[in-house]
Amino acid sequence: AQSVTQLDSxxxxxxxxxxxxxxxxxxxxxxYLFWYVQYPNQGLQLLLKYLSGSTLVKGINxxxxxxxxxxxxxxLTKPSAHMSDAAEYFCAVSxxxxxxxxxxxxxxxxxxxxx
Amino acid sequence: GAGVSQSPSNKVTEKGKDVELxxxxxxxxxxxxxYRQSLGQGLEFLIYFQxxxxxxxxxxxxxxxSAERTGxxxxxxxxxxxxxxxxxxxxxxxxxGRERTTEAFFGQGTRLTxx
Numbered sequence: 001a002q003s004v005t006q007l008d009s010x011x012x013x014x015x016x017x018x019x020x021x022x023x024x025x026x027x028x029x030x031x032y033l034f035w036y037v038q039y040p041n042q043g044l045q046l047l048l049k050y051l052s053g054s055t056l057v058k059g060i061n062x063x064x065x066x067x068x069x070x071x072x073x074x075x076l077t078k079p080s081a082h083m084s085d086a087a088e089y090f091c092a093v094s095x096x097x098x099x100x101x102x103x104x105x106x107x108x109x110x111x112x113x114x115x
Numbered sequence: 116g117a118g119v120s121q122s123p124s125n126k127v128t129e130k131g132k133d134v135e136l137x138x139x140x141x142x143x144x145x146x147x148x149x150y151r152q153s154l155g156q157g158l159e160f161l162i163y164f165q166x167x168x169x170x171x172x173x174x175x176x177x178x179x180x181s182a183e184r185t186g187x188x189x190x191x192x193x194x195x196x197x198x199x200x201x202x203x204x205x206x207x208x209x210x211x212g213r214e215r216t217t218e219a220f221f222g223q224g225t226r227l228t229x230x
Binding site for chain 2 (some may be wrong): 034036042043044045046049062090092102103104105106108
């Protein structure tokens with residue numbers, strides 16, 4: 001079975017400070033990895049995804065994430081936070097093979113940006 | 116439609132009543148998910164439909180919860196004899212499923228309040 005752990009339920013940062021949201025996964029097979037963002041009172045939207053190839057993935061709004069298989073991690077980073085980045089962020093995992101393509105989500109990390 | 120559509124967007128019901136929540140997935144998407152998002156609880160998986168396969172119901176919290184997907188398209192989540200702890204935002208998502216990337220597209224959710 002696969003699982004996702006988002007180590008921080010809330011991460012406060014100052015505007016223009018760097019952001020790191022942590023995600024670790026547990027799986028015995030190869031994985032696809034995703035980060036989703038949820039702005040207040042909205043549904044989730046895809047921020048970026050890792051399927052194969054380059055382990056450094058760039059997404060929208062200046063975010064990027066690096067897949068580190070040896071550490072089973074897929075941390076989300078951004079060099080400089082904007083006020084508009086305040087939202088909840090969800091890491092998710094699925095498997096490229098087999099019969100079950102179900103996405104498994106972490107509990108989410110609330111990013112707050114202070115002026 | 117262009118995206119996943121959920122209705123109603125808000126629902127207030129009395130404790131003990133039954134409710135039905137509807138999801139219209141993106142046309143052609145074979146996979147459909149229901150999730151529940153409660154304050155402080157993150158994203159809780161409820162049920163997963165993939166094509167004509169038997170649904171994965173492992174996330175349904177009790178036998179008061181059921182879901183069906185008619186004709187491989189529209190899905191209805193039914194909660195019988197609602198309780199106050201059922202109050203949450205119910206999110207539906209769809210994806211292309213097999214042979215494709217498993218990126219999921221989310222609806223805006225239905226906010227259920229049980230009074």
